[in-house]
Amino acid sequence: MRRTSLAFLLASSVALPAAAQNLTMGAGAPATSLDPHFFNAAPNSSVAAHIFSRLVERDAQVRPQPGLAESWRPISETVWEFKLRPGVKWHDGRDFTADDVVFTFERAPNVPNSPGGFGGFLRMVSRVEVVDPLTLRIHTRAPHPLLPVDLSYVFIISRHAGQGASTEDYNSGRAAIGTGPYRLRSNTPGERVDFERNDAYYGGREPWARATYRVIANDSARTAALIAGDVDLIDQVPSSDLERLRRETRVALHQIQGLRMIYLQADFTRTANVPGVTDNAGQPLPANPFLDVRVRRALSIGVNREALAERVMEGTAAPSGQWLPPGVYSYNPDVPPPAFDPDGARRLLAEAGYPQGFRVVLTTPNDRYPNDARTAQAVAQMWTRIGVRTEIQALPWTSFSARAARQEFGIRLAGWGSSTGEASYAAINIIGTYNREQRRGASNSGRYSNPAMDALVDRATATLDDEARERVLHEVIKMAMDDQAVVPLFHLINTWATRRGVAYEARMDESTRAMAARAAQ
Incomplete structure (x- = not known):
């Protein structure tokens, strides 16, 4: 739009x-x-x-x-x-x-x-x-x-x-x-x-x-x-x-299709003692469950994106399975929004060693994105139904952003606008391996790392031909989403109102x- x-x-x-x-x-x-x-x-x-x-x-x-x-x-x-x-x-x-x-x-x-x-x-x-x-x-x-x-x-x-x-x-x-x-x-x-x-x-x-x-x-x-x-x-x-x-x-309204993805990002920095993550009795887990891709996929397919877009966002968002909306250069049409599959999510959790699930605290800003805390609350209800009992911690943006940068959250709701209109921006900044010297991963608060994906991104950004570069960026998107580097939820439609x-x-x-x-x- x-x-x-x-x-x-x-x-x-x-x-x-x-x-x-x-x-x-x-x-x-x-x-x-x-x-x-x-x-x-x-x-x-x-x-x-x-x-x-x-x-x-x-x-x-x-x-x-x-x-x-x-x-x-x-x-x-x-x-x-x-x-x-x-x-x-x-x-x-x-x-x-x-x-x-x-x-x-x-x-x-x-x-x-x-x-x-x-x-x-x-x-x-x-x-x-x-x-x-x-x-x-x-x-x-x-x-x-x-x-x-x-x-x-x-x-x-x-x-x-x-x-x-x-x-x-x-x-x-x-x-x-x-x-x-x-x-x-x-x-x-x-x-x-x-x-x-x-x-x-x-x-x-x-x-x-x-x-x-x-x-x-x-x-x-x-x-x-x-x-x-x-x-x-x-x-x-x-x-x-x-x-x-x-x-x-x-009043007049002014709208346009936005580039911002609302997504979930887990902590990859710890092997155990992840903040806000425990077993059902409230005891620390012996391992970080988010390091298992089966858990990440379970959390992804445990979310009903259509319900979020239609009920929580009231039609002002579109479900997404990647960090670009359709119609944008390098959007990969072969990576659709994951289908809601609560039974499949429970099976994946059992395969990963969590047949009874576990407990998490999902942290969200409450004043940054449209319906941010409401979205997190809806996700919490969906996850609880698949066995991951979820509580919400909602914080003002100024506090949330500073603490997220210090990796103080086990899993969080965030937003990212790919305002370059192509895939490398997010691939470098929010899921690229954090490396200050290489200036990669500046906004990768979860510290996800995939060197193979980083290499593909480097190859794409050095490719002069637009069509060839787009093909490589399609590979980047598929690799990152297959590994569930982040869990995309939806893309916003940007709206302003004027007198x-x-x-x-x-x-x-x-x-x-x-x-x-x-x-x-």
């Missing part, structure tokens, strides 16, 4: 009255930091996109577009040349140059205490050659046709503001000096971020003089704020409110940003 609101396309030339030049966005999840390299999570990137720019930007369908780089081209199999946009100024008035890109590439993979960073996007970069202040040549370790796509995820920071700056310096605003369409006015962590327009923005002056990213984690409160006129738009529209909002004449008078360009990457909003006729 790829569609862009016609109202948005007609709105760009509509003049705004003075009283309507401020925009307030009601967001369902907070950014955990203003450091644009701290955590590769959608809320963080949404906020950062107001302040910072990237060499390559992405449109609403995640297609690469010129950003700080006006153009790019391969000049050999392992060298790309990027021509930078002249005349770009940092918010403090200093010139943007190639040296800032060099500094960014040095810092982005090495942010202390990052729960899931950006190293995976730079893993193939061997060195950066500065030809002149506006020309870069990026050398890669092997042929890498996806380099422009990778770079569309790395926000560029300035050397003069970022040298020696910590994550806290960005959170406080001291180092949060970008080239983006808005300047930072203030940041109240977990509550709101306020921006003011950057009139010198290279991409053109935005219509909103001020914009606010206001966190309203409670679904009902978010909808109520929109209807009351306290906010101009909301994201993560609660599925239970969709029918009501469709009938509401003061009458505001149009919004729905984005496949879920990004909530003032730049996608315009006055509607």
Whole structure:
């Protein structure tokens, strides 16, 4: 369901009255930091996109577009040349140059205490050659046709503001000096971020003089704020409110097929004493059950994905058996959603040595994804019926994300948006073997490892021919799903709601940003 609101396309030339030049966005999840390299999570990137720019930007369908780089081209199999946009100024008035890109590439993979960073996007970069202040040549370790796509995820920071700056310096605003369409006015962590327009923005002056990213984690409160006129738009529209909002004449809905998979990820770091995993008497198990692929497959086929999509998500999701939705490059049509088979799940558990099952705690965020805690609760009920007695631990996103990065959970519900629109992004970042030096597995909190799959991914990302690369990526998907590296549940349909008078360009990457909003006729 790829569609862009016609109202948005007609709105760009509509003049705004003075009283309507401020925009307030009601967001369902907070950014955990203003450091644009701290955590590769959608809320963080949404906020950062107001302040910072990237060499390559992405449109609403995640297609690469010129950003700080006006153009790019391969000049050999392992060298790309990027021509930078002249005349770009940092918010403090200093010139943007190639040296800032060099500094960014040095810092982005090495942010202390990052729960899931950006190293995976730079893993193939061997060195950066500065030809002149506006020309870069990026050398890669092997042929890498996806380099422009990778770079569309790395926000560029300035050397003069970022040298020696910590994550806290960005959170406080001291180092949060970008080239983006808005300047930072203030940041109240977990509550709101306020921006003011950057009139010198290279991409053109935005219509909103001020914009606010206001966190309203409670679904009902978010909808109520929109209807009351306290906010101009909301994201993560609660599925239970969709029918009501469709009938509401003061509100418009904007939807697009999303790239985010909601999935389950088990702990692979321990051989025993897995957090929250015991026998039925509450005693620790002698071995980690998740290391047995039969257990992982049992948990997968023990989930009724159709019921989750239809009842829990109320039609705002589609069942999935892999990390890409149909219609996207490298989606493998031979890997469908697993059929619900509770009897088969019990047989697999018995074969694995658990005829009576066991007990687990499934941890989930309760304010990050649409219906996240409700989804986990439904999965818990399904697993309990196959003999895996499941309790739910629901946590706020800020706590959940930090603890997940420390491998504190036995099994967890999470989300991943493959916003590159192809399979290698997830294969490198969430199921690739964790290796800081190779910049692989940055968001692999479960620490799953499959060297054979890693080798296939490396082969795919070095394959220049699109059709040949897609065939290898199909192999990657099948191998990972045969081994049940993660348990995909469904893909989201992204929905925003706006008050009458505001149009919004729905984005496949879920990004909530003032730049996608315009006055509607």
